[in-house]
Amino acid sequence: MGKKITIEPVTRVEGHGKVTIHLDNDNTVTESRLHIVEFRGFERFVQGRPYWEAPVLVQRLCGICPVSHHLAAAKAIDVIVGAGTGDGLTVTADKMRRLMHYGQIFQSHALHFFHLCSPDILFGVDGDPAVRNVVGVAMEHKELAVQGVLMRKYGQEIIAATAGKKIHGTGAIPGGINKNLSIEERDAFLNGIEGNPQLTADQMVDWSETVLEFFKDYHRKNKDFIDGFASFPSSHLSIVREDGALDLYHGVIRAVDAEGNRLIDDVDYQQYDTIISEGVKKWSYMKFPYLTELGPEKGWYRVGPLARLNVCDFIDTPSAQREFEEFRAYTKGKPNGMSMHYHWARLIEILHAAEKMRELLQDPDLQGEDLVVQGRRQPSGVGVIEAPRGTLFHHYDVDQDDQITMCNLIVSTTNNNEPMNAAVNGAAVSHIQGQPEITEGMMNAVEVAIRAYDPCLSCATHAVGKMPLEVSLVDRQGNTIAVKQSNMSV
Numbered sequence: 001m002g003k004k005i006t007i008e009p010v011t012r013v014e015g016h017g018k019v020t021i022h023l024d025n026d027n028t029v030t031e032s033r034l035h036i037v038e039f040r041g042f043e044r045f046v047q048g049r050p051y052w053e054a055p056v057l058v059q060r061l062c063g064i065c066p067v068s069h070h071l072a073a074a075k076a077i078d079v080i081v082g083a084g085t086g087d088g089l090t091v092t093a094d095k096m097r098r099l100m101h102y103g104q105i106f107q108s109h110a111l112h113f114f115h116l117c118s119p120d121i122l123f124g125v126d127g128d129p130a131v132r133n134v135v136g137v138a139m140e141h142k143e144l145a146v147q148g149v150l151m152r153k154y155g156q157e158i159i160a161a162t163a164g165k166k167i168h169g170t171g172a173i174p175g176g177i178n179k180n181l182s183i184e185e186r187d188a189f190l191n192g193i194e195g196n197p198q199l200t201a202d203q204m205v206d207w208s209e210t211v212l213e214f215f216k217d218y219h220r221k222n223k224d225f226i227d228g229f230a231s232f233p234s235s236h237l238s239i240v241r242e243d244g245a246l247d248l249y250h251g252v253i254r255a256v257d258a259e260g261n262r263l264i265d266d267v268d269y270q271q272y273d274t275i276i277s278e279g280v281k282k283w284s285y286m287k288f289p290y291l292t293e294l295g296p297e298k299g300w301y302r303v304g305p306l307a308r309l310n311v312c313d314f315i316d317t318p319s320a321q322r323e324f325e326e327f328r329a330y331t332k333g334k335p336n337g338m339s340m341h342y343h344w345a346r347l348i349e350i351l352h353a354a355e356k357m358r359e360l361l362q363d364p365d366l367q368g369e370d371l372v373v374q375g376r377r378q379p380s381g382v383g384v385i386e387a388p389r390g391t392l393f394h395h396y397d398v399d400q401d402d403q404i405t406m407c408n409l410i411v412s413t414t415n416n417n418e419p420m421n422a423a424v425n426g427a428a429v430s431h432i433q434g435q436p437e438i439t440e441g442m443m444n445a446v447e448v449a450i451r452a453y454d455p456c457l458s459c460a461t462h463a464v465g466k467m468p469l470e471v472s473l474v475d476r477q478g479n480t481i482a483v484k485q486s487n488m489s490v
Contacts, residue, residue: 003022003023003027004020004021004022004023005019005020005021005023005428006019006020006021019032019424019446019447019450020032021424021428021446029425029428029429031425032421032424032425032428042058042060042061042407042409043407043408043409044407045057046058046396046404046407047403047404047405047406047407048403048404049403049404050402050403050404051077051080051174051396051398051402051403051404052077052173052174052402054073054076054077054394054396054404054407055070055071055073055074055077055170055172055173055174056070056168056170057073058070058072058073058394058409059168059169060168061409061411062456064108064111064456065104065108065387065388065389065456066167066168066169067100067101067103067104067159067163067169068101068104068385068387068388068392068412069387069392069394070163070168070169070171070172071097071100071101071172071249071383071385072383072384072385072387072392072393072394073383073394073396074097074172074173074174074383075250075381075383075384075385075394076381076382076383076394076395076396077174077175077381077383077396078174078175078381078383079270079378079380079381079382079383080174080377080378080379080380080381080396080398081174081175081374081375081377081378082175082374082375082376082377082378083174083175083176083373083374083375084375085250085268085269085270086249086250087250088373088375089175089176089177089373090176090368090370090371090372090373091365091368091370092177092180092365092366092367092368092369092370092371093175093176093177093370093371093372093373095360095363095365095366096162096171096177096179096180096181096366097162097171097172097177097249098249098356098360099158099162099181099357099360099361099366100158100159100162100163100169100171100172101248101249101385102158102248102353102356102357102360103154103155103156103157103158103159103162103353103357104155104159104387104388105155105248105349105350105353105388106151106154106155106158106204106350106353106354106357107151107152107153107154107155107156107158107159108155108388108389109305109346109347109349109350109353109388110148110151110152110155110350111148111152112346112388112454113148113211113215113343113346113347113350114134114137114144114145114147114148114149114151114152114211115134115137115148116134116451116454117343117451117452117454118137118141118144118148119132119133119134119136119137120132120444120448120451121215121218122136122137122140122141122144123136125441125444125445125448126439126440126441126442126444126445127441129440129444132444144211144214147207147210147211150198150199150207151204151207151208151350153193153199154189154193154199154204155353157189157193157199158189158357161181161185161189162177162179162181164178164179173372174374175372175373175374176371176372176373177371177372178371179371180366180367180368180369180371181361181366181367182367183367186361186366186367189201189357189361190358190361190362201354201357201358201361202358204354204357204358205319205351205354205355205358207354208347208350208351208353208354209319209351211347211350212323212347212348212350212351215343215344215347216344219344225340226338226340226341227338227340227341228338229338229339229340229426229427229430229448229449230339230340230422230423230424230426230427230430230449230452231337231338231339231340231426232337232339232419232422232423232426233258233335233337234258234300234301234302234337234419234422235255235256235257235258235263235291235299235300235301235302236255236256236301236302236303236306236307236310236311236335237253237254237255237264237291237301237302237303237307237311237391237415238253238254238303238307238308238311238312238386238390238391239251239252239253239254239269239384239385239386239391240252240254240266240311240312240313241316242266243313244312244313244314245312245313245314245315245316246308246309246312246314246315246316246320246324246349246352247312247386248308248349248353248385248386249385249386250385251269252266252267252268252269253266253267253268253269253272253275253384253391254266254267254311255291255301255311256310256311256335257335258334258335258337259334259335260310260333260334260335263291263293263294264291269382269384269393270382272382272384272393272395272410273395273408274292275291275292275293276289276290276291276292276393276410277289277290277291277292277296277299278290278410279296286413286414286417287410287414287417288300288414288417288418289301289410289414289415289417290418300417300418300419301415301419302390302415302416302419303389303390303391303412303415303416304342304345304346304388304389304390304412304416304453304454305342305345305346305348305349306336306338306339306341306342306345307390307391308345308349308386308390309324309327309328309336309345309348309349310335310336315348315352317351317352317355317356317359318355319351319355320348320349320351320352320355323348323351324348327341327344327345327348339419339423339426339449339452339453340452342452342453342454343452346454379397379398379399380395380396380397380398381395381396382394382395383395387411387412388412388454389412389413389416389453389454389455389456390412390413390415390416391410391412391415392409392410392411392412393408393409393410393411394407394408394409395407395408395409411456412456413453413455413456416453416455419453420449420450420453420455423449423450423452423453424446424449424450426449427445427446427448427449428446430445
């Protein structure tokens with residue numbers, strides 16, 4: 001008599017989802033699925049709206065990564081107003097947007113590692129759920145918790161200064177930006193926000209190096225878990241700068257297979273729809289992208305920090321480049337397929353973002369007054385950016401009345417849909433298969449696999465509410481054998 005385990009909702013992620021795990025009579029895992037149970041429909045909502053509203057409107061997809069949607073939409077609208085594809089803006093507009101974007105990368109990665117991921121590291125996958133949460137981190141590891149809060153605050157203040165607000169800002173406009181950075185704002189970020197000597201650009205770099213060493217030390221002590229948990233080979237995709245450098249704001253599309261061979265060789269992202277297709281499955285509202293040439297079975301890929309470090313050739317900031325070299329050497333230059341190494345890659349990126357913010361803050365171009373350009377109007381535009389969670393595509397068509405007639409969004413988490421399902425299955429096989437009863441630690445192990453990808457499920461479905469975590473064992477006749485429930489861990 002087979003069983004089905006349901007985990008609903010998945011906790012310590014943005015948005016709502018559930019997991020179902022099917023087992024046969026011998027408690028062998030036969031199938032595992034990550035279901036996205038929200039439906040939001042933003043691709044339809046924006047149709048009929050004036051194109052200039054898109055950069056502000058689409059931010060409502062998410063309160064965690066609104067800057068990413070803001071900038072991806074703005075880059076698409078830049079094309080429509082004739083401002084080019086990222087390299088056509090004024091130097092001030094380009095660098096202000098980059099500062100905004102690196103502030104978003106910095107604060108989002110800090111949120112994920114300190115608030116969502118660190119409880120599993122500090123207290124163990126099967127630790128007491130009453131302690132294994134952000135409150136437990138604050139109570140038992142105060143210095144680390146405070147550091148995480150202040151790092152996130154610094155990134156949010158960068159966003160406020162460049163976008164106008166910490167959440168749902170208006171800084172990026174068609175063809176440019178609506179403000180520069182004042183001398184007073186610059187000096188505060190360099191020397192201490194609100195007179196706080198800890199909130200400086202130099203301190204952010206130092207703290208980023210500290211938390212990276214914290215993780216590497218944990219890795220050394222828990223190598224089998226970090227290397228072996230939910231690991232599998234895959235292809236990887238991201239944008240890179242034209243010289244192959246890591247570039248989170250602008251670049252060309254590159255993809256490599258599990259051996260590092262090029263699958264997509266630096267393609268202009270305006271042509272994304274010639275290389276990427278999107279499949280659907282009846283059990284999820286989230287789409288399943290794949291490389292068209294390889295088809296849905298073999299063409300899926302990973303995106304995000306792990307993929308970006310597997311795809312790029314180098315990092316153009318010195319401390320992050322040093323860490324990148326160590327990261328790549330760990331797998332002897334081959335792409336890294338270990339899901340838990342997303343955390344290692346994410347912390348290298350947080351260091352890179354800190355270095356980039358410090359570099360940009362010292363650039364006098366941020367005080368320039370030439371903010372907007374326009375050119376020949378175009379009927380369509382694509383904007384692509386590396387959001388914290390991975391490659392983000394925005395595509396808009398507009399008519400002669402300036403109304404949006406088509407919108408296609410391929411969100412970072414959507415790109416990671418298939419690999420997250422593979423990670424769920426790997427965790428289920430290693431922790432649940434063959435076990436006679438459900439434990440809370442087993443349930444959390446499956447969620448740990450998902451959290452490694454830092455998914456934003458609200459973005460990916462284009463709900464509000466709180467639900468308990470409930471796992472049920474159900475036989476093939478639909479009879480409930482056992483139920484286990486716990487409060488949602490946030």
